[in-house]
Amino acid sequence: xxxxxxxxxxxxxxxxxxxxxxxxxxxxxxxxxxxxxxxxxxxxxxxxxxxxxxxxxxxxxxxxxxxxxxxxxxxxxxxxxxxxxxxxxxxxxxxxxxxxxxxxxxxxxxxxxxxxxxxxxxxxxxxxxxxxxxxxxxxxxxxxxxxxxxxxxxxxxxxxxxxxxxxxxxxxxxxxxxxxxxxxxxxxxxxxxxxxxxxxxxxxxxxxxxxxxxxxxxxxxxxxxxxxxxxxxxxxxxxxxxxxxxxxxxxxxxxxxxxxxxxxxxxxxxxxxxxxxxxxxxxxxxxxxxxxxxxxxxxxxxxxxxxxxxxxxxxxxxxxxxxxxxxxxxxxxxxxxxxxxxxxxxxxxxxxxxxxxxxxxxxxxxxxxxxxxxxxxxxxxxxxxxxxxxxxxxxxxxxxxxxxxxxxxxxxxxxxxxxxxxxxxxxxxxxxxxxxxxxxxxxxxxxxxxxxxxxxxxx
Amino acid sequence: xxxxxxxxxxxxxxxxxxxxxxxxxxxxxxxxxxxxxxxxxxxxxxxxxxxxxxxxxxxxxxxxxxxxxxxxxxxxxxxxxxxxxxxxxxxxxxxxxxxxxxxxxxxxxxxxxxxxxxxxxxxxxxxxxxxxxxxxxxxxxxxxxxxxxxxxxxxxxxxxxxxxxxxxxxxxxxxxxxxx
Numbered sequence: 001x002x003x004x005x006x007x008x009x010x011x012x013x014x015x016x017x018x019x020x021x022x023x024x025x026x027x028x029x030x031x032x033x034x035x036x037x038x039x040x041x042x043x044x045x046x047x048x049x050x051x052x053x054x055x056x057x058x059x060x061x062x063x064x065x066x067x068x069x070x071x072x073x074x075x076x077x078x079x080x081x082x083x084x085x086x087x088x089x090x091x092x093x094x095x096x097x098x099x100x101x102x103x104x105x106x107x108x109x110x111x112x113x114x115x116x117x118x119x120x121x122x123x124x125x126x127x128x129x130x131x132x133x134x135x136x137x138x139x140x141x142x143x144x145x146x147x148x149x150x151x152x153x154x155x156x157x158x159x160x161x162x163x164x165x166x167x168x169x170x171x172x173x174x175x176x177x178x179x180x181x182x183x184x185x186x187x188x189x190x191x192x193x194x195x196x197x198x199x200x201x202x203x204x205x206x207x208x209x210x211x212x213x214x215x216x217x218x219x220x221x222x223x224x225x226x227x228x229x230x231x232x233x234x235x236x237x238x239x240x241x242x243x244x245x246x247x248x249x250x251x252x253x254x255x256x257x258x259x260x261x262x263x264x265x266x267x268x269x270x271x272x273x274x275x276x277x278x279x280x281x282x283x284x285x286x287x288x289x290x291x292x293x294x295x296x297x298x299x300x301x302x303x304x305x306x307x308x309x310x311x312x313x314x315x316x317x318x319x320x321x322x323x324x325x326x327x328x329x330x331x332x333x334x335x336x337x338x339x340x341x342x343x344x345x346x347x348x349x350x351x352x353x354x355x356x357x358x359x360x361x362x363x364x365x366x367x368x369x370x371x372x373x374x375x376x377x378x379x380x381x382x383x384x385x386x387x388x389x390x391x392x393x394x395x396x397x398x399x400x401x402x403x404x405x406x407x408x409x410x411x412x413x414x415x416x417x418x419x420x421x422x423x424x425x426x427x428x429x430x431x432x433x434x435x436x437x438x439x440x441x442x443x444x445x446x447x448x449x450x451x452x453x454x455x456x457x458x459x
Numbered sequence: 460x461x462x463x464x465x466x467x468x469x470x471x472x473x474x475x476x477x478x479x480x481x482x483x484x485x486x487x488x489x490x491x492x493x494x495x496x497x498x499x500x501x502x503x504x505x506x507x508x509x510x511x512x513x514x515x516x517x518x519x520x521x522x523x524x525x526x527x528x529x530x531x532x533x534x535x536x537x538x539x540x541x542x543x544x545x546x547x548x549x550x551x552x553x554x555x556x557x558x559x560x561x562x563x564x565x566x567x568x569x570x571x572x573x574x575x576x577x578x579x580x581x582x583x584x585x586x587x588x589x590x591x592x593x594x595x596x597x598x599x600x601x602x603x604x605x606x607x608x609x610x611x612x613x614x615x616x617x618x619x620x621x622x623x624x625x626x627x628x629x630x631x632x633x634x635x636x637x638x639x
Contacts, residue, residue: 021600150544152544154546155540155562161562183599190598191600211500212497215585221519222518222578225522226572229572441502
């Protein structure tokens with residue numbers, strides 16, 4: 001047991017990581033002086049935030065009329081992008097909580113970045129209800145609070161459920177994320193030079209963590225229970241988001257399949273986003289021995305499974321529309337594929353249904369470049385999925401006299417693009433400030449250092 | 460809590476490179492009757508926990524009580540809000556419990572998570588920003604540690620046991636302030 005043979009080593013999760021100390025050196029070097037690429041990306045993100053601030057500010061001053069929303073399409077690009085970002089968030093919790101409960105041995109090196117992605121994606125998603133409100137200064141009306149008019153929100157409405165679900169999700173996933181960071185911040189603190197600002201910052205944020213047995217004991221249990229709480233939460237949040245639609249009687253929305261369909265779609269898009277984010281990080285920071293092809297293979301398989309569920313759900317929707325013999329339902333689905341928004345539907349079907357078929361091949365799953373490209377297609381496809389569900393259904397809602405076409409305005413496009421800047425701004429700050437790969441947890445899957453046995457010394 | 464410095468108990472902190480050495484030292488110390496042991500590790504190491512012999516963590520109670528509190532609060536609140544100003548919406552009964560289950564569920568999770576975090580901070584005794592304890596910065600990197608307090612008369616026995624396994628470093632803590 002003392003030493004690990006080369007054959008055993010090749011079967012480990014991280015065969016090229018030799019010692020615990022190496023993990024600290026490799027991960028903490030990411031927190032040192034940023035390179036030009038980082039500053040460039042940060043500048044780009046800040047430009048995105050500028051675009052967001054300008055477009056939104058303009059909309060606040062001049063009114064929601066700047067958006068292309070009108071009867072009957074009252075939900076357009078804003079709600080589409082809201083669902084998109086909430087969906088992105090989900091795979092972070094899947095990877096950190098659900099795979100933790102299942103003891104998947106490939107989650108350790110990716111979960112921290114995925115969790116950060118969750119928190120920042122929910123922060124981004126949370127902007128959209130505010131943007132969509134128009135009169136954003138009334139945003140607190142969403143929450144139940146005692147008021148002079150003695151009014152309470154309508155707890156029978158899925159929109160109020162959504163307020164509870166998304167705010168709970170943000171709180172719980174942030175707590176989970178921040179709790180998991182503490183031991184790794186302590187590692188950054190211990191490596192920082194005494195008396196520097198860096199050391200003071202990490203001392204404060206590590207809360208005095210020392211890695212004692214008592215701390216690890218309670219930490220491990222708390223982490224387990226938080227994972228157990230986060231697991232049903234993540235499934236509930238996107239179910240609730242799907243009920244925003246499914247509880248309505250709009251043709252194309254009113255289906256019981258929506259909750260599982262949306263949850264699978266969320267994880268599908270989220271894992272794709274994790275791949276999109278991790279590929280450049282791996283390259284820039286030289287993390288090849290931590291993010292191995294094994295990790296990408298596992299993520300690609302997750303993408304493949306959830307992608308198949310999503311595609312199956314598409315086919316079920318079409319089949320049920322035909323089989324129900326409901327004329328409005330049939331027309332809505334015919335209109336999706338061959339109507340005004342045919343191109344959006346075909347982007348969705350090709351990006352989410354056809355392109356992921358390539359993931360069946362091991363050669364594709366082991367090619368980082370191919371995965372990166374496929375993941376971007378999936379991101380695009382999943383944005384269009386929400387667009388198709390929301391806009392095609394609303395534009396052909398009830399009486400044909402009221403049908404109309406919706407086109408996103410310049411303001412809407414500016415805001416949608418700007419929120420990517422907002423998301424990546426936080427993410428870029430995060431990878432400079434806190435260890436983006438879980439230092440302590442990687443050590444759990446490394447072989448522990450044992451005393452050299454006397455007989456084996458000569459080997 | 461100030462360090463007493465009366466030297467009623469003094470401490471020794473030893474750092475080890477090897478896991479099995481650490482586990483052996485802990486077992487040896489316990490067999491000699493030293494129970495005031497704190498172990499350090501760069502990650503949660505179950506061999507060390509087993510050697511120290513741990514009871515179940517009380518965090519589970521925090522989670523359970525938090526979850527139940529959340530469920531009760533959520534149910535009471537949704538019922539109260541609908542009774543406070545009863546408006547029929549969509550022809551549904553004033554108290555539509557199935558519809559309330561969603562907020563109740565979310566509040567169960569929210570309170571459960573908040574109580575768990577309060578519980579874990581309480582039990583880990585953090586935040587603790589006083590840097591006045593003996594510590595080896597290598598504990599967060601690759602080393603394991605064993606900290607023992609003992610009356611000064613028995614300190615030599617402790618030191619002998621700690622040195623048996625070839626520690627990388629031994630530090631004295633004359634104040635004997637036990638770690639958390």
